[in-house]
Amino acid sequence: MSIEVMVRQMTAGFGQTCLIFFLTLIFSLPLGMIVYFGRVCRFKPLSWLVKIYISIMRGTPLMLQLLIWYFGPFYLWGMNIGGYKFTAIILGCSLNYAAYFAEIYRSGIESIPTGQYEAAQLLGYTRVQTFFKIVLPQVVKIVLPSVTNEVITLVKDTSLVYSVSYIEMFAVAKQIAAAQTTVVPFFIAGIFYYVFNYVVAWVMELFEKKLNYYR
């Protein structure tokens, strides 16, 4: 098999890689904020529950979580899981990444000095105004480098969906490698990931530069 054919087949799989990546990001970034609010909620049972959730999401492998999300409903309730695979993947990845984002948001929000809240209160801003106008814009700037890290990890973590036999770029690479007994597809996969992440890093740097107008 020529390299050209390999690349063409893997490019088809790369569409799925991108789909998983963008959908996970779209769901987990806002979900992380909701998780954060649960984490710092004054209603203790909720904040404990969220803390346990974060602890499990961070403390167990994403691959294992994907297996449970996909096969769990079948083994537990005998649910028909045909056609449910993609949902399980997005669910598993989003919930996992939301936990990480929630903690990143928390570190950012907690680093805003109390004086900012006090000044806002004295100027008469409501709590909602204070959060959205004063706190959040500053948090975005603070957490951007950590978020970049997570996003880059996510690009690479999309390869974990091969554990539930979902066909994306990396799964294609493995299939070709096994069938043709060659290591070339792995090198090509490496280039795919590297270039993708290079673009991600470049875009995030643009965001950072955009927020560099203040310190």
Add this chain to the structure above:
Amino acid sequence: MKLLEMNHIKKEFDGLGVLKDISLSVEEGEIVSIIGPSGSGKSTMLRCATMLEEIDGGEILYMGKKAAWVENGKVMHPDKKEMKEIRSCFGLVFQNFNLFPHYSVLKNIADAPIHVQKRDKGEVYKEAKELLKKMGLEDKADAYPYQLSGGQCQRVAIARALALNPKILFFDEPTSALDPELTGEVLKVIKSLADLDITMVIVTHEMEFAKNISDRVIFMDKGVVALEGTPDEVFGADHTRMKEFLGKFHQN
């Protein structure tokens, strides 16, 4: 008319009495300085007055209306609407400015009048620019706080507080974070406000300044008002603690 009345205020932190039954009132147009050693409760007093801290005892009234009082060991406030009204009648200038770093100087000043008081944008910006001019910072409107010196930051913070037209303006050690040169420029601005008949309560370590600007000086020590009167009365008083405090001051 009494703008502010604080009656029998008590405040504790972890069982430690910081304010022990303090009473104070401020008349309209009056300039009151609060002096005293560190840890005497001056800043806590101001933080209680501006309701950044809840009181543990006593009551606070603005223009005769109760803003905070203690009932059965619990702090009470009037309803939201009245509270908003009360809050709008005072402003506070912080020791470390607390400007919003992501807003330009002009936006720092104009944002609250526009989004809190819902005033007309054009009118607010015009006023904000006039305020900046008064502060000697008309060329800094588009700068960001990180580009300013401490003295300039504090002058912006003063303009920000003034933009909401408060009836009474509190200053919490406004020059403590500044070197002597910058201190001078900020004190000059505060003095210029005094000429405008703005009611001010100033917590300060600048003795000469307090002496010159104040209608009344309050000397606090260990959570109580140890001395109160005109600047001459307080600074000339035959009072052991006051003399010790000033003595230490002169040595420094």
